[in-house]
Amino acid sequence: ITLALLTIGVLILTACGGQDGVDSIVGTTWQWQAYEDSAGENNIDVPDPQNYTLTLNEDGTASIKADCNQVSWTYELDGSSLTFNTLGPSTLAMCAEDSLDTVYLQRLGETVTYVTSDGQLFLNMMMDSGNMVFDS
Numbered sequence: 792i793t794l795a796l797l798t799i800g801v802l803i804l805t806a807c808g809g810q811d812g813v814d815s816i817v818g819t820t821w822q823w824q825a826y827e828d829s830a831g832e833n834n835i836d837v838p839d840p841q842n843y844t845l846t847l848n849e850d851g852t853a854s855i856k857a858d859c860n861q862v863s864w865t866y867e868l869d870g871s872s873l874t875f876n877t878l879g880p881s882t883l884a885m886c887a888e889d890s891l892d893t894v895y896l897q898r899l900g901e902t903v904t905y906v907t908s909d910g911q912l913f914l915n916m917m918m919d920s921g922n923m924v925f926d927s
Contacts, residue, residue, distance in 0.1 A: 824911075
């Protein structure tokens, strides 16, 4: 009976995927919605989320749109751990003065973990300094 219950439990967890699952964040184009500062002092509401996108590709590369620039980084995904190698090709256009391109790339580079909830992706920054919020 114990083995049968354990087998059923594993099948249920496999079918449900536990957390939304790694596969649910790979291959999706995410749009940056907000930055939530842990101290609550430097929150950012992104005025044009379609200008700040992130796609984690199956091959370990990340396709990033940072306003007027295109960036290609690599990433490592291990369980809920997500980190970016920020050394990669990028266009070097000068975006508008009010652009969030620099802040966006800086925050992405500080990512250490992620969670998903209700179709949103939350990238957690190092030292629990804040979260980037994305919608698909």
